[in-house]
Amino acid sequence: xxxxxxxxxxxxxxxxxxxxxxxxxxxxxxxxxxxxxxxxxxxxxxxxxxxxxxxxxxxxxxxxxxxxxxxxxxxxxxxxxxxxxxxxxxxxxxxxxxxxxxxxxxxxxxxxxxxxxxxxxxxxxxxxxxxxxxxxxxxxxxxxxxxxxxxxxxxxxxxxxxxxxxxxxxxxxxxxxxxxxxxxxxxxxxxxxxxxxxxxxxxxxxxxxxxxxxxxxxxxxxxxxxxxxxxxxxxxxxxxxxxxxxxxxxxxxxxx
Amino acid sequence: xxxxxxxxxxxxxxxxxxxxxxxxxxxxxxxxxxxxxxxxxxxxxxxxxxxxxxxxxxxxxxxxxxxxxxxxxxxxxxxxxxxxxxxxxxxxxxxxxxxxxxxxxxxxxxxxxxxxxxxxxxxxxxxxxxxxxxxxxxxxxxxxxxxxxxxxxxxxxxxxxxxxxxxxxxxxxxxxxxxxxxxxxxxxxxxxxxxxxxxxxxxxxxxxxxxxxxxxxxxxxxxxxxxxxxxxxxxxxxxxxxxxxxxxxxxxxxxxxxxxxxxx
Numbered sequence: 001x002x003x004x005x006x007x008x009x010x011x012x013x014x015x016x017x018x019x020x021x022x023x024x025x026x027x028x029x030x031x032x033x034x035x036x037x038x039x040x041x042x043x044x045x046x047x048x049x050x051x052x053x054x055x056x057x058x059x060x061x062x063x064x065x066x067x068x069x070x071x072x073x074x075x076x077x078x079x080x081x082x083x084x085x086x087x088x089x090x091x092x093x094x095x096x097x098x099x100x101x102x103x104x105x106x107x108x109x110x111x112x113x114x115x116x117x118x119x120x121x122x123x124x125x126x127x128x129x130x131x132x133x134x135x136x137x138x139x140x141x142x143x144x145x146x147x148x149x150x151x152x153x154x155x156x157x158x159x160x161x162x163x164x165x166x167x168x169x170x171x172x173x174x175x176x177x178x179x180x181x182x183x184x185x186x187x188x189x190x191x192x193x194x195x196x197x198x199x200x201x202x203x204x205x206x207x208x209x210x211x212x213x214x215x216x217x218x219x220x221x222x223x224x225x226x227x228x229x230x231x232x233x234x235x236x237x238x239x240x241x242x243x244x245x246x247x248x249x250x251x252x253x254x255x256x
Numbered sequence: 257x258x259x260x261x262x263x264x265x266x267x268x269x270x271x272x273x274x275x276x277x278x279x280x281x282x283x284x285x286x287x288x289x290x291x292x293x294x295x296x297x298x299x300x301x302x303x304x305x306x307x308x309x310x311x312x313x314x315x316x317x318x319x320x321x322x323x324x325x326x327x328x329x330x331x332x333x334x335x336x337x338x339x340x341x342x343x344x345x346x347x348x349x350x351x352x353x354x355x356x357x358x359x360x361x362x363x364x365x366x367x368x369x370x371x372x373x374x375x376x377x378x379x380x381x382x383x384x385x386x387x388x389x390x391x392x393x394x395x396x397x398x399x400x401x402x403x404x405x406x407x408x409x410x411x412x413x414x415x416x417x418x419x420x421x422x423x424x425x426x427x428x429x430x431x432x433x434x435x436x437x438x439x440x441x442x443x444x445x446x447x448x449x450x451x452x453x454x455x456x457x458x459x460x461x462x463x464x465x466x467x468x469x470x471x472x473x474x475x476x477x478x479x480x481x482x483x484x485x486x487x488x489x490x491x492x493x494x495x496x497x498x499x500x501x502x503x504x505x506x507x508x509x510x511x512x513x514x515x516x517x518x519x520x
Contacts, residue, residue: 050412052416078286078287081285081408082463082465082469084465091402091413116464
């Protein structure tokens, strides 16, 4: 059975309908990337699947005993809170020093146990958040714009890390990409979201094409790919999320 | 060697400091500095109601402080920043309390006693009550510590890990209400708020883990109580404000000592 399923998922925030009638199912071991413009409800969808966001209607069904790992978009730590990495990894459940060391090694942060969370760079913080999620031995890892604030090589390195995690642990991965067009080449499926599921499919891997290499730089080592949009319906009818509707249309026109 | 009244004052102050240390850390981490004020100000309404209905002052203050805690919890996440909510409640509660007390015939409120209390006049009964309240609060914090800390760090992260942030917030606000209720009569509103914020802020400079910060905050608070009482005796200064001054001195030292490390 699917790890997690959403049926007719509808979410309202401040009176506005952010998500409407979203159907989604995730299978064991697959990597799914959600793309969409700002305000398209990407983070809200993740929050709804995690049970953080109350639903206006619809239903989320989890496989019984499903273990979730969550890497939030950002973590604001108050300057008044001294928190070493090692302590953070044991919140809220205690993990042994050996388990923590293994998880840190998995994300390339060996020996960072005593470092203060407040002193970490953006990329290091992302890796520590990932290590904490991995300690839960998740069946499904949910990442919200994990590469936000990273430069392109950093983004590519993070995606390589995610792929390695999938190979090593076999967990399914659901993540949101902040870029409408650039997604991880290892994605099994890309879902384009704009208040509803616009379209989904396999990413068109073009990492070998020299012109795209030039576009994204040589540093990405093929970890980034373009998702070729192939819409099966037009967007000219009125949507409740109309203010955003213009943006993806114009951007899609660039490469259609 | 020591007068009994001094021993009682020291014990009452230390009891408050032990509970206020870890609790104050959460107040600092969650930016709820106004909470102490809000609950303490609400307590005067409790005093008025207690006098009006002829019930014990402790019962009145505890009732109103708990009501305040529940109101803050209910209003959290309704769109106002927590400091705004607490500011509104703090000032409203004080005003309503003062108005309410004017209806109670034959009562005149000594605002200074309310702000600073009179720690030198505590009875053994008061000491016992403060230590019971402190033990209750410390036990509650120890019991819920991992969840409280996770929810303080990030409500989303907590919820995704199966921790209900609303429940943790309620535990925290109830703990604050208990501390205020047991301590207001003897040490006053200003001293309670000060004992929540200042030792925790001072402990930040020396601590590298949240647990150590909580323990340091308790120790700094207890040391400030003893130093303040000593200064009060030695220089004949008012006891409550002397304790706050001692805590402020530790904070100043910590800011000098820890400031560099925080920036580094």
